[in-house]
Amino acid sequence: MIFCASAVSTPAAPGAYALxxxxxxxxxxxxxxxxxxxxxxxxxxxxxxxxxxxxxxxLARHMRPQQRAHWHVDQLTAGASLLGAFVEEQGDECALNAALADLPIPIAGFGSSDCRRCAAHLRLWPKGAALPSDWENARKAAESPLPLERGAPGGA
Structure with a gap:
């Protein structure tokens, strides 16, 4: 598990991520x-x-301004600041989601319409709620995460 503050610092390998x-x-x-x-x-x-x-x-796609929503998450990225991503080469999105089981699901079915294992792939991260230790360690090991401007150099 690593934390990436930009697409440029993200591996080009297949895997899973949590924006x-x-x-x-x-x-x-x-x-x-x-x-x-x-x-x-x-x-x-x-x-x-x-x-x-x-x-x-x-990740570069998620950081670009979108013309139309293709996935559920496109609605969210259009109105949110992207602070970075937790990535795992060769990882599984459902396993990442399961690691966040203590965090609430804000909308059932969000991002998981093609998944039979998960109620949603979106979690609310309330203030003060802890992430799994390997996630926190990855975030601390990375440079201080700053909001990325979509379309800005290094953020595209």
Missing amino acids: WLRLDATLDVRVGKISATLPAGDYLYCGSARGSGGLRAR
Whole structure:
């Protein structure tokens, strides 16, 4: 497990990731036929990157401004600050999500419409809530995470 503050520092290998996102205000989202409002706060979204370019390409995509939403998380990245990502080469998104089982699920089904194991791939990270020790160690080992500007040099 490593923490990456930019796509450039992310391995190009396949694997799994958890985006650390911050909403400064509420955000209305849709999951299928369900509309919901996410409150301001920090979130962790678990995903996988198995295609060409691996983790680096997928994180770069999440950091770019999007023209249209392709995945549930695109609704969130459009309105949130991306603070970085916890990545695991050859990792499994459901295993990352399971490691966050103590964190609440804000919207059932968010990011997991193609998953039979998880109720959602989005977790609310309340202030004061601890992450698993290997996640905290990865974050502390990385340079101080700063919000990334989508489209800025090093953030694309």
